[in-house]
Amino acid sequence: MQYWNPTYECMSREDIRRVQFERLVETVKRVYHNVPHYRNKMQAKGIEPGDIKSLDDLKSLPFTYKDDLRVTYPFGMFAVPLSEIIRIHASSGTTGKQTVVGYTRKDIETWSEVTARALVCAGADKNSIVQVAYGYGLFTGGLGLHYGTEKIGAAVIPISGGNTKRQIQIMKDFGTTILACTPSYALYIAEELHEAGIKKEDLKLKAGIFGAEPWSEQMRREIEEQLGILAIDIYGLSEVIGPGVACECKYKCGLHINEDHFIPEIIDPETEEVLPEGSVGELVFTTITKEGLPLIRYRTRDISSLNYERCECGRTFVRMEKVCGRTDDMIIVRGVNVFPSQIESVLLELGETAPHYQLVVDRVGKLDMLEVRVEMTPQMFSDKVKNIESVEKRIRSAIESTLGISTKVTLVEPKSIARSEGKAKRVIDNRKI
Amino acid sequence: MVKQISIFLENKSGRLAHVTKVLGENGIDISALSIADTTDFGILRLIVNNPEKAEEVLKKEGFSxxxxDVIAISVEDKPGGLYKALAILAEHSIGIEYIYAFVGKRENEALVILRPDKPCEAIKVLTEKNIKVLEQEDVYNL
Known part of the structure; x- marks a missing residue:
């Protein structure tokens, strides 16, 4: 099976735009009439549903921020009465109050449809055995993939996350063919398999569908090599629907966005202007089929770009580049947007794992200075000054060629960069602007 | 050959004190030291009586x-003494990465630590010319 739903997945650009426009008009009407919060926002901008006369009018609509969901907590943004809601999920509120999302029966159907498409991208069919090792519960990871697997008629193993020994046992005994979990957990499972003396040849695993956290190409190579599988990236966020908003195909060059359900835009997070095709910026989604919680121009804070070129796989849906960071972490140095993840990928080239690092920005005179502090690792250390200095130089020139700006690289002692809850604080901005 | 321990230090106050505190608390005796310093960092190099233990306790404290392997030689403690040894290395085109002297000394002898680029050849040519190359035990118990 090459596609799950070729009618949509391989639709012409013209038809996609037509479908999107029809659905957008309908969605805008619905939120205007059913969600007071949206009506207020639109009235504040002097816009009525009738003003949406073409797809390009999307950019006149107000943005939706995570904060809109917080101030209307818990159900204030729902566009249907609660009697129509059949499922509620919530995102863990690590950066504030949790956000609540509600699904109607049709929303669950849509969600199953998009995760089914993703699973087919990974090579699934009704003979597949899919081990869903994403967490089940309020988190959308587990149940999202679960329903998609059932929809295509494959067998789902709803094992949820954790208990790695059991994961391995079941993987081997039940002949799991597709693993769905976070990429870091996939690597952990690979390590445990190695410890247990189980070789990749002893397993039936063919592919993995990994997401819910950013991961690098390096990590993909490791997972593919250690588990002997095809590893593809799935993208989603609970506010929009959950996993399945977009997914890579076997060519692994960008994630196909399910454009018959979600319209993507790339904007400059500072000016909020829509950026030309191919530019890197913040990803914004408008849902056009959702009933429970429709969102207009939702600011994801994720950094990506869009590629409208035809993919080798035959799907016509636009591809978003693998998410390479969050706008929350973005800093602007001498007019250049810098994401910590860019530095991380440079550091990954130096060894198997990226050392801890921190970006310190300062203004010296009128010039911004970017200092990259990198914790010394055993691979970098030497008793000779010139060796350490050459490591510094290598990092500096690699960062310069990636970012296009000069930086100062300072090697610091291990564990000297402050960590909070195990994560290092990536950016310190000392500029007083 | 003699085992030298090297430690990466940021250029900020208290780092060197921390190293010596850890070593002191673990009963490790320093018999020679040097620091190579740059603007941002330094490399502290030490000869101690128990290098393996020193490495272990410093790693536990989070140091890099x-x-x-370095070589320790004994030269005559008089003008031209060090020259005699270094001339031999120069003659054989053996480069020296770094060199430093011992804290203590023996009667009429000055002890020097060398990190040549070709350690085995250095030992061979020095011994041939009657320069005394010290064994581990000689050095650690100084």
């Missing part, structure tokens, strides 16, 4: 630590 390395063990390197």
């Amino acid at each position: 630590v390395g063990l390197t």
Whole structure:
């Protein structure tokens, strides 16, 4: 099976735009009439549903921020009465109050449809055995993939996350063919398999569908090599629907966005202007089929770009580049947007794992200075000054060629960069602007 | 050859004190030391009586630590004494990465630590010319 739903997945650009426009008009009407919060926002901008006369009018609509969901907590943004809601999920509120999302029966159907498409991208069919090792519960990871697997008629193993020994046992005994979990957990499972003396040849695993956290190409190579599988990236966020908003195909060059359900835009997070095709910026989604919680121009804070070129796989849906960071972490140095993840990928080239690092920005005179502090690792250390200095130089020139700006690289002692809850604080901005 | 321990230090106050505190608390005796310093960092190089233990306790404290083979030689403690040894190395085109002297000394002898680029050849040519190359035990118990 090459596609799950070729009618949509391989639709012409013209038809996609037509479908999107029809659905957008309908969605805008619905939120205007059913969600007071949206009506207020639109009235504040002097816009009525009738003003949406073409797809390009999307950019006149107000943005939706995570904060809109917080101030209307818990159900204030729902566009249907609660009697129509059949499922509620919530995102863990690590950066504030949790956000609540509600699904109607049709929303669950849509969600199953998009995760089914993703699973087919990974090579699934009704003979597949899919081990869903994403967490089940309020988190959308587990149940999202679960329903998609059932929809295509494959067998789902709803094992949820954790208990790695059991994961391995079941993987081997039940002949799991597709693993769905976070990429870091996939690597952990690979390590445990190695410890247990189980070789990749002893397993039936063919592919993995990994997401819910950013991961690098390096990590993909490791997972593919250690588990002997095809590893593809799935993208989603609970506010929009959950996993399945977009997914890579076997060519692994960008994630196909399910454009018959979600319209993507790339904007400059500072000016909020829509950026030309191919530019890197913040990803914004408008849902056009959702009933429970429709969102207009939702600011994801994720950094990506869009590629409208035809993919080798035959799907016509636009591809978003693998998410390479969050706008929350973005800093602007001498007019250049810098994401910590860019530095991380440079550091990954130096060894198997990226050392801890921190970006310190300062203004010296009128010039911004970017200092990259990198914790010394055993691979970098030497008793000779010139060796350490050459490591510094290598990092500096690699960062310069990636970012296009000069930086100062300072090697610091291990564990000297402050960590909070195990994560290092990536950016310190000392500029007083 | 002699095991030298090297430690990466940021250029900020208290780092060197921390190293010596850890070593002191673990009963490790320093018999020679040097610091190579740059603007941002330094590399502290030490000869101690128990290098393996020193490495272990410093790593536990989170330091970047390395063990390197160096050679220790004894030269006559008089003008031209060091020259005699270094001339031999120069003659054989053996380069020296770094060199430093011992804290203590023996009667009429000055002890020097060398990190040549070709350690085995260095030992061979020095011994041939009657320069005394010290064994581990000689050095650690100084």
